[in-house]
Amino acid sequence: MCAAILGGPGVAGNGHIDIIDERTSGHEQVRMLRDEDTGLRAIVAIHNSSLGPALGGTRFFPYKEESDALTDVLRLSEGMTLKAAAAGLPLGGGKAVIIGDPHAHKTPGLLRAYGRFVHSFGGGYITAGDVGTTATDMNIIGSQTPWVVGRDAGGSGDSGFSTAYGVFVAMQAAAVHVWGSEGLSGRRVGVEGAGKVGSQLVSLLIDAGAHVNLADRNPAALQRVSETNPRVAISRRVLDQDIDIYAPCAMGATLNESTIPMVRAQIVCGAANNQLLNADCEEQLQSAGILWIPDYVANAGGLIQVSSEVTDLQPEEVTDRIAMIGSAVTGMLQAAGDVSRTPAEAARELVERRLADAEGIPA
Known part of the structure; x- marks a missing residue:
């Protein structure tokens, strides 16, 4: 991946976190985070926010390569733009992926680190559950940021x-x-x-x-x-x-x-x-x-x-x-x-x- 480091340690919370900007045509923002303390590797892509803040789930999946994860998140985030607009919702399109096997790599610490990453977008990206993540996971992510929907504690639950x-x-x-x-x-x-x-x-x-x-x-x-x-x-x-x-x-x-x-x-x-x-x-x-x-x-x-x-x-x-x-x-x-x-x-x-x-x- 050809990328420029936008941030270093502590950008989205504790630990060594790098936020990477992949300048991708057709998307407003694409950032990748690596947290050495928890092993978290995550990408958030905001495709279009013309209608409102970007909302889309977090997919936790064992991609073989980071390039596969990037391809997926770009396509998924664009799909969320189409979905929100087709449904007449005042929301934009965004998506996130976490690279890894959720059964082996998902920990509360990793989810909290990811929550801090979501929080770094200042409400420009709102996350939810998707493949490999649950309403309970959203509770943990939501302990670090209010920009989470679909929690089973105080939210609308699993969708x-x-x-x-x-x-x-x-x-x-x-x-x-x-x-x-x-x-x-x-x-x-x-x-x-x-x-x-x-x-x-x-x-x-x-x-x-x-x-x-x-x-x-x-x-x-x-x-x-x-x-x-x-x-x-x-x-x-x-x-x-x-x-x-x-x-x-x-x-x-x-x-x-x-x-x-x-x-x-x-x-x-x-x-x-x-x-x-x-x-x-x-x-x-x-x-x-x-x-x-x-x-x-x-x-x-x-x-x-x-x-x-x-x-x-x-x-x-x-x-x-x-x-x-x-x-x-x-x-x-x-x-x-x-x-x-x-x-x-x-x-x-x-x-x-x-x-x-x-x-x-x-x-």
């Missing part, structure tokens, strides 16, 4: 169900668009990922009368879900199965030039961020007759929940606001059909208009 519910209503809207009024009833849905979002989505789908195939690399996670939902079918993988809907709910970039020809589903709608490896995949899905609901539209439920802690949205309004994702998908599909665009093109036009309005750029 897994809210994210799953948003994906569910988006999927319902897509199913009605493709198959008519029966929606999800009797449909075969392949859910990839049995984590805190995928497991909740499975329950919602089964209650709606769908037949669910579930895949995950973690046998223990699969067992937990199957014990709660004995009707779920366990598969080694679901992307290439004979299903109606593919729901990626784990890591991103599962749809690429090699995997898209394997997809037999008519709809792709899931919770994973950055489901497409690159922009060309959108056209490839369209050419294959596969309807892709943009991830940043479908998975906004969790952001809507935690945003209620820093916006005017009242907690009792959260569920109703998440349910509106279904209406947003219906409107997006209608707008796309009217002018022969993909749903993603229609969603991006809405996002670009909202960002332009916030920046005072004439339409």
Whole structure:
């Protein structure tokens, strides 16, 4: 990484901490911190704050290389800009990653050091839970900074169900668009990922009368879900199965030039961020007759929940606001059909208009 040291020992708290500025086109701020005392290596990326302070979760993941972590945080933070704008929230897009295995490297001291790093942004970046971090972790991070949402002590708690519910209503809207009024009833849905979002989505789908195939690399996670939902079918993988809907709910970039020809589903709608490896995949899905609901539209439920802690949205309004994702998908599909665009093109036009309005750029 080509970088310039912006700070030295004590910049974000005790210990030897280096904040590194990666001057990356298209992002407002990208900083990396290394704390020798705790072994913390973290990157915070703020993509766009035109609509408000950047809010996005902290992902704790064992990246092989720092460059992999940087690529991920850049893509994720940009996705948060799209998500907040598409949902009509007064928030910008940001994200953070901590490099390491959360099961082996996560300690209270490391999380406190990370909290001091978050605090160094002065409220310009607000963090929350994500893959590898929990509402309890947010309590520890929040002991060092007020710029934390989704705590289970004094906050709105884990956002897994809210994210799953948003994906569910988006999927319902897509199913009605493709198959008519029966929606999800009797449909075969392949859910990839049995984590805190995928497991909740499975329950919602089964209650709606769908037949669910579930895949995950973690046998223990699969067992937990199957014990709660004995009707779920366990598969080694679901992307290439004979299903109606593919729901990626784990890591991103599962749809690429090699995997898209394997997809037999008519709809792709899931919770994973950055489901497409690159922009060309959108056209490839369209050419294959596969309807892709943009991830940043479908998975906004969790952001809507935690945003209620820093916006005017009242907690009792959260569920109703998440349910509106279904209406947003219906409107997006209608707008796309009217002018022969993909749903993603229609969603991006809405996002670009909202960002332009916030920046005072004439339409």
